Amino acid sequence: MAKAVTNHHLQAVLTEAGYAQARAAFARQVNLRGQAHGLALRYDAASVYWWLRGRRPDDPVPQVIAEVLTRRLGRPVGVDELGFTTGGQLAGLGLTFATDLEDTRTTVADLWRQEVARHDVLSTVPFVAAATADAGWRWHFDPRDPDASHRGGRRVTLSDVDALRACQQQFLDLDRRHGGGRFRAFLAEWLHREVEPMLHGSYTDKVGRQLFAAVAELTGQVAFMSYDIGDHGWAQRHFIQSLRLAKAADHAGFGAHILANMSTQAVYLQQPGEAVRLARAAVDGGRGRAHTSVMARLHTAEACAHAIADDARSCTAALRLAEDATGKTSGTDQPAWAGYFTPAHLAGTAIRCLRDLGRTAEALRWADQALDLGEGSVRTRALHTALIASVYATGSAAEPEHAGQLGHDALDLAGRVRSRRVTDRITDLAQRLAAYRGNPVVDGFLRRARDYVSPAPRG
Structure with missing residues (x-):
C-alpha cells in the first residue's frame, strides 16, 4: 500500500504546475535546471514520490526546485512554499525538559500552535531517543518547583480546572472509541484556543499546581493520540512536556504513567534497553505514590519491556505484580485518567x-x-x-x-x-x-x- 502524502505544500504547487501526474517529467526538469548550478542530479519519479512523503533533498536542491516551478508557473515560488523547511524548524521543539516554568508554558503553547498550523508535516518530525532518557532522569531528580503561581491575563480558578478535567474525559472517550487519528487535531486546536490563555493567566500556587496537573493530562492525551497514529517524534515531544507539567503539579502518579507510556512507545520502536529503563523508572516513581490501578499499568509496561528484551523471568515477575495490583484495585478512589485500565x-x-x-x-x-x-x-x-x-x-x-x-x-x-x-x-x-x-x-x-x-x- 502506498504511503500517504505528508508534504501537502509541495503537492499543491505541483498540482498547480501540472506535474501532479507527471512526476518523471518534473524530475527531469529539476535535473536539467541543476546543471545551471553545476550539479549532476539523477532524480526520477520515485524521488518526487519520497519528497511528497516527507523527505527533504539536500541543499541547494530545494532552491533548484523552486526555480523550476517559478519558470513553469510564471510567478515567484519560494523555497518556503515547498514544505521542506517545516520539519527542520520543528525538529528541536519540545525535546527539552525545561528548568523554568515559563519556558514550559511557552513550549507547550508552541506545540499546540504548530499542531494547528502544520499538522501535515508532523509525521516527519524525528524521534530523538536521548531526549526521552534525559526527561526521565530530570523528572526523577530535578528539585520541586518552588512556586507554580503566575501573574498574567485572565484569572484562573479551580472551577476552570474542573472544566478542563471534564473535557479531558470526553477526549479520552473519543480516543478509545475512534482512535487517535480522528480527534487529535481537534483537541490541539481546543488547547490552543482555550487552554493556552489559561496557562498565561493569573493564578495562585494552589490553583497553578491543579492547572498544571490537568494540562499534563491533556498534553499526555495528545501524546498518546500521536503515538497511536504513528507520529512518534510528535508524540515524544508531548510526552516530555506532559512529564514536565506533571513535575510542576506534584502529580507523581501521572508522571509515572507517562514514563510507562514512553516505555510502551520504546517497545513499539523496538528499543528494548530504553523500554526497560523507562518502565523501571515508572515503577520506582509510582511506588508508594500511585493508585493500585496505576501500579498495575506500570507493571504491565515493565512486563512488555522485559518481553522484547527476551527476559522471561523478569517479564513473568512483572505480570504477577500487575495481576496482584489489579486484584487490589477499587474503582471508588481510582483517578479518572486511569479509569481506562x-x-x-x-x-x-x-x-x-x-x-x-x-x-x-x-x-x-x-x-x-x-x-x-x-x-x-x-x-x-x-x-x-x-x-x-x-x-x-x-x-x-x-x-x-x-x-x-x-x-x-x-x-x-x-x-x-x-x-x-x-x-x-x-x-x-x-x-x-x-x-x-x-x-x-x-x-x-x-x-x-x-x-x-x-x-x-x-x-
Missing part, C-alpha cells in the same frame, strides 16, 4: 508477552478476559482481537481457520477507528497467516486485509 488490559499485555516468549497455550488462557471490555473500548477490542488471532496463527499447534475468523472480526472493528497500531496488528496477523493460503477463511481475511496492511508492521 481494566483486567482486560492486563490480559492483553499477558497475551502479547507470552506469545512473544513462545508460550502460546498459556497466552490463550487470557483470551476471554482480554475481550471483556466495555462498549466504548472499540480500539482496544480491535487490538486484542487481532492479537488473539495472531496467537492462533503461531506455533506448531496453530489453528489458522480460527485465526482467520478472528481476523475478520478485527477488520470489522478496524473500520471504526483510525489507528496505526490497529493497522499494524492486522498487518502482523496477515503476515503470520500468509503461510496458510488455500484455506478459504484465511484467503478471505487476506483479501480484506489488503486495505489495512501497513508498510512497516509491528506486533
Whole structure:
C-alpha cells in the first residue's frame, strides 16, 4: 500500500504546475535546471514520490526546485512554499525538559500552535531517543518547583480546572472509541484556543499546581493520540512536556504513567534497553505514590519491556505484580485518567508477552478476559482481537481457520477507528497467516486485509 502524502505544500504547487501526474517529467526538469548550478542530479519519479512523503533533498536542491516551478508557473515560488523547511524548524521543539516554568508554558503553547498550523508535516518530525532518557532522569531528580503561581491575563480558578478535567474525559472517550487519528487535531486546536490563555493567566500556587496537573493530562492525551497514529517524534515531544507539567503539579502518579507510556512507545520502536529503563523508572516513581490501578499499568509496561528484551523471568515477575495490583484495585478512589485500565488490559499485555516468549497455550488462557471490555473500548477490542488471532496463527499447534475468523472480526472493528497500531496488528496477523493460503477463511481475511496492511508492521 502506498504511503500517504505528508508534504501537502509541495503537492499543491505541483498540482498547480501540472506535474501532479507527471512526476518523471518534473524530475527531469529539476535535473536539467541543476546543471545551471553545476550539479549532476539523477532524480526520477520515485524521488518526487519520497519528497511528497516527507523527505527533504539536500541543499541547494530545494532552491533548484523552486526555480523550476517559478519558470513553469510564471510567478515567484519560494523555497518556503515547498514544505521542506517545516520539519527542520520543528525538529528541536519540545525535546527539552525545561528548568523554568515559563519556558514550559511557552513550549507547550508552541506545540499546540504548530499542531494547528502544520499538522501535515508532523509525521516527519524525528524521534530523538536521548531526549526521552534525559526527561526521565530530570523528572526523577530535578528539585520541586518552588512556586507554580503566575501573574498574567485572565484569572484562573479551580472551577476552570474542573472544566478542563471534564473535557479531558470526553477526549479520552473519543480516543478509545475512534482512535487517535480522528480527534487529535481537534483537541490541539481546543488547547490552543482555550487552554493556552489559561496557562498565561493569573493564578495562585494552589490553583497553578491543579492547572498544571490537568494540562499534563491533556498534553499526555495528545501524546498518546500521536503515538497511536504513528507520529512518534510528535508524540515524544508531548510526552516530555506532559512529564514536565506533571513535575510542576506534584502529580507523581501521572508522571509515572507517562514514563510507562514512553516505555510502551520504546517497545513499539523496538528499543528494548530504553523500554526497560523507562518502565523501571515508572515503577520506582509510582511506588508508594500511585493508585493500585496505576501500579498495575506500570507493571504491565515493565512486563512488555522485559518481553522484547527476551527476559522471561523478569517479564513473568512483572505480570504477577500487575495481576496482584489489579486484584487490589477499587474503582471508588481510582483517578479518572486511569479509569481506562481494566483486567482486560492486563490480559492483553499477558497475551502479547507470552506469545512473544513462545508460550502460546498459556497466552490463550487470557483470551476471554482480554475481550471483556466495555462498549466504548472499540480500539482496544480491535487490538486484542487481532492479537488473539495472531496467537492462533503461531506455533506448531496453530489453528489458522480460527485465526482467520478472528481476523475478520478485527477488520470489522478496524473500520471504526483510525489507528496505526490497529493497522499494524492486522498487518502482523496477515503476515503470520500468509503461510496458510488455500484455506478459504484465511484467503478471505487476506483479501480484506489488503486495505489495512501497513508498510512497516509491528506486533
